Amino acid sequence: MVHAVRLWTLLSATFSCALATEVMLGRTKIIGLDSPQFKQEFFGGIPFASPPVGDLRFRPPIAKFTLDGPSLSATNFSASCVQAGLPFSEISENCLTLNVFRPAGVSSKSELPVMVFIYGGGFVAGQSSIMNGTGLVSRSIARGTPIVFVSLNYRLGPLGFPLGDEAARNGLLNLGLHDQLVALKWVHANIHAFGGDPKKVAVSDREFPFAPVLDGPGGLIPDYPTKRVARGAGGKLPFLSGTVLDEGTSFTPQTLVGVTQAEAFGISLFSPSPAGTSALQTAVQNTLAQYSDDPADGCPYFTGNDTFGLDPEYKRTAAFVTDIGFLSLRRWFGRAAAARGALVHSYMFTDPQPENPPQIGITHASELPYVFGGTPAGNPGAPQLSEQMMDYWISFATSLDPNDGKGSERPKWEPYTPSKEFNHANLTMIADEFHISQTEFNDKNHFRLAIIALCVVPRW
Template sequence: MSTALSAHPSPEVEVGGTTFVGRKIPFEQEFFGGIPFAEPPVGILRFQPPIFKDTYDEDILDASQSGLPCLQFNSTLDQSSEDCLTLNILRPANLSANASLPVLFWVHGGGFDRGSSNEDNATTIVAHSVQRGTPIVYVSINYRLGPLGFPQGKEAKERKALNLALKDELAALKWVHKHIGKFGGDNQKVTAGGASAGAIMNAILLLDPGIEKFVRGGIFESGSAATPLTRHAAARQHNWDQFVGSVPTCAGLAGTNNTFDCLVDANVTDLLEGINASRELAEEDFPWDPTIDGLGGVYPDYPSVLFQIQHFARIPFITGTSLDEGTAFADPSTNYTNDVVRDNLFKNLSTPFLQRSERSKLDQSIQEMLELYPNDPSLGSPFGTGNETFGLSPGFKRMSAIYTDIPFLSQRRFWQQTMAGMPSSGVKSYGYLWKQGLNKQVFPPMFGVLHAADTHYFFNDSLVDTQALELGTFLRDYFLSFIDSLSPNDGKGTQRPHWNHYSRDNQVIMQMAAQNLTEVPDTFRKDQVDFINSLPDIFHH
């Protein structure tokens, strides 16, 4: 710590009789990190729902650094830990005891098997909030990852061990609701935000009206509840068996319905070996997704079913997708012939033990998809690049377009259209299409406007295109306005176009690109998206 900073006392906040000592950081801000919100999920608590924690043995706790990320794929025991259920708080310096600022509760992405609470630096966001006169408190959390956060299979269902990471997030929200006031936040003004997996987790929790106790608004970047291929736990039994078979001390139990006791007793070194090895063996890109957990669970049914019976929180939200979401998920080394694309769709959309009629419907749907997404590079993603194939298989752009629309565009549109079609629900939403790419020196043009590119502009990190910094400022102003007032149009900060909410009679979204920030009709690729959304059973929505 520099001499100048050492001259000022460290910020302190008391919770449950324990004093958390944070640290001052540049831009007139204060940071508190590594605050436990649940008991460490180790030993007999491994594969159990989180045990809420807000009393601590110590009189004083050092909260000057973030806690370690949760145990995860492609990490070491020096870089991650099972004892990871902690949160960070960033706030403007010198807040009064009754500041009651709006709160942004941020959930990181990472495909459900990697990431951490400290991967995004929110100092620019908090500084911008102060500058525009709408200061906020920022909270970020860790949650369990991979098979520790999203166990799969029959045994996990029987033991009620599904979706543990979602329950981790709920425990963190409970902690914030109970204690954020001590840090200058208002527990009645919490906006849940996230990108990719984080947005998906938040969107799933917003399917439960009970979340209204903890959250009043949502911001979703590149993710809706049904963005992953939503399945029941049994459908991913093979993933669980591969994990168990990769844990040296438990490998002999793979394929049985008696694996948990061994896994609970396994040492963390063996556990991490199983996480890494099974991830390499996985046939799916994302083997540890949230899963349907039935009545009384946190994800009781498919989003399309829950929307139909109006089982969702009445909370306003902002939701957006990037132009070329799918380029991050299509393999540039694959020669995507017509047969390869067909097989890829079948592998992702089929389920075990298909009946003959179900198989026929799936085959017909895949054929229709192949016709709606022809092998014509000028129609593929990255969109707007003509016949350019970037030296790759022409089918790469076709596959990328499909990967953009099935998980991302279709579900963003379906969500907003559903809310707009239920005006009595009172839910206002604001949609956008992010069309600004990242630093071209880092990301080659084959990626176009990459998945979650807008997140980098929101946090103003090193990957943004420096020629488009003003667009990042506009985005922060829209989001900060919403966090403060539940409208992106508070008139504070930069002058920017008015953003209309999405309605049945005015289905428009904000197109966000440097030098081209304007509203556009939400009708692009209408035939393709309408087809996908007409078959939620086929597309696991």
């Protein structure tokens, strides 16, 4: 996302001129960077697990709550985990590290709330460095509710999510999720040294929902979350969850032509299915049938009959992917949690993205740069909206309520009900009914399609 990269370029230039700062973790001195301009300090590339190489490759992470040696240089991010699309010089198997941004002048007695960001990317791509925490920490200081911000790396692709019977028999599925859990345990064990409160840790996870694989009885993912939630799992933890208007455009091939290719693509998203190939094909065909082939009804939404030079099936398929991969899940989990008394705050993000190509519209993760203080250059109202969104998120992290009244003037974000969700463009409560007939159809079939959703959940 262009505006996110621009923000990081600016902030990294600032840190390049920063001074040294230190934190003692056990017997190790961690040397980070002090940035007086932002009144905060940065510690990057801190190992939270042993390097997953050699005999530890394709193994669950070995937690590393203490460090080796008298000192650790933590003045930059570590290499990202192995993935396609990045230069070899920027990736490494030795990547299980995390980063800490904190206000200057805090101590181990400060006990500040902690925000942990876990990148998405479909479990095949992602970098802890791409969403810089400087803006959030600066905003938290300015509004009088300072936080500590943490981001982390986890293994991706076949190194993090190996597939097959052998991996399943040996309990080696979802290694990347095990990495995330060990990183969170590290935060609980050590964040006090950086001024954080281990009892007040909120986790933000914007993950693509198709990839996790069941570990089997007693494993990390013993059953489909839809089934577990229906049985009462999850308790009444408060959470924020949301979707953007045109989620599916980023994941729909623009080369797609005709109904046959649309069905084949839909089947590929959920293969292999525990229901079997024939049942999956029928489910995809029946679900696609719920969507009009009129381009005016397709995604990106509200773009009329414009097909952007693509086959009309692109817009219909993108609508299918938006609903079945994102909107249906957010709506189902939100309603299920709210029905049992959990405090849920849900949003639909619709702010225009003039820097995006028109065929992708307001696509997946468009709201994240706003939360981190970066906005599209061609949208004059975006900076104010970004400030308000940062305040909502920081307020939730510090009080479990996005409406603490501090910082920017902003409307009340009311708790979610089927008739009330938040529109993160004009900051008004709207009825949660967009594509309601399609998502209700999807709800009746979500067990068969075996979809998994992750939300923004506090670990308090």
